[in-house]
Amino acid sequence: MKIENILVIADQQDKQQSALAHAKSLVKRTGAKLHIVAFNYEHLATLATNLNEEQKLDIQNKILSKGESWLKREIAECKLEEKSTSEVIWEKDIVAWVKKHSASHDYDLIIKTGHRSEGPFYVPTDWHLLRNNLVPTLLVAEKKWRKKQSVMVSLDLGTHVKSKQALNQKLLDAGITFATNANMPLHICYSLPISTVLKDLGIIDKKALVNDAKSRYLPIIEGMLGEYDLPLENIHFKAGPASKVIPSVASKHAAGLVIMGSIGRKGLKAKLMGNTAESVLALLKTDILVIQP
Secondary structure, X not given: OOOOEEEEEOOOOOXXXXXXXXHHHHHHHHOOEEEEEEEEOOOHHHOOOOOOHHHHHHHHHHHHHHHHHHHXXXXXXXXXXXXXXXXXXXXXXXXXXHHHHHHXXXXXXXXXXXOOXXXXXXXXXXXXXXXXXXXXXXEEOOOOOOOOOEEEEXXXXXXXXXXHHHHHHHHHHHHHHHHHHHOOOEEEEEEEOOOHHHHHOOOOOHHHHHHHHHHHHHHHHHHHHOOOOOOHHHEEEEEOOHHHHHHHHHHHOOEEEEEEEOOOOOHHHHHHHOOHHHXXXXXXXXXXXEEOX
């Protein structure tokens, strides 16, 4: 995975500025160029005072000017002036702007501070980005990675869909890139789907299922790794739902970054069901990099 051009979404609500901190770290390691964007928007039409268009524009410009001053201070504090361009946008629909902007720019990565909460019918900006954006998106949880952490990649090895098989390689390539750049060990996780009912009835032998998966998929993983030397003990097969297996393995092996794929859903189905990446996101307290096919 190449990392040459990064879009950073700065969040005024994030006191630590975790997204900017991670961007700075990647610039140091990869020499990447940054475009840093912040968003402001106020519903001026809801003000009790009736404002004409000129007055609304004046208020908008004042808010944007304040936002620009804030962003310039944050960029200067991170010493990123020479490595970045920036802008403050008056926009309510952040995801729509990001999609349109990304379509005309060659970004390799989007970085944003992650927010991990939602109501039954409210999906945060983060989850919309995971569903709708075709640029790999890194949602950061902490200002920086701590020592003795690792990078974990979740693969869907049982798929027969070619696009998902190709996505597995993209995920692994990204894992190698981040593990190498951050000098962190790499782990690979594959969660085997298993019927709880059949397991409880003794119809499925969980241990035999895992052993069969190892013999079937280890050669495939080794081929995908190429020349990258990964110890066998860093490849984990575990039976169970991915939404539980991934956080469990990530916690056990101190993953500071989890990399996984996402097949975006839209509409009511997406709001009610979500997908594996989103279920994992709600449980993980680590950074998560989501890549789509």
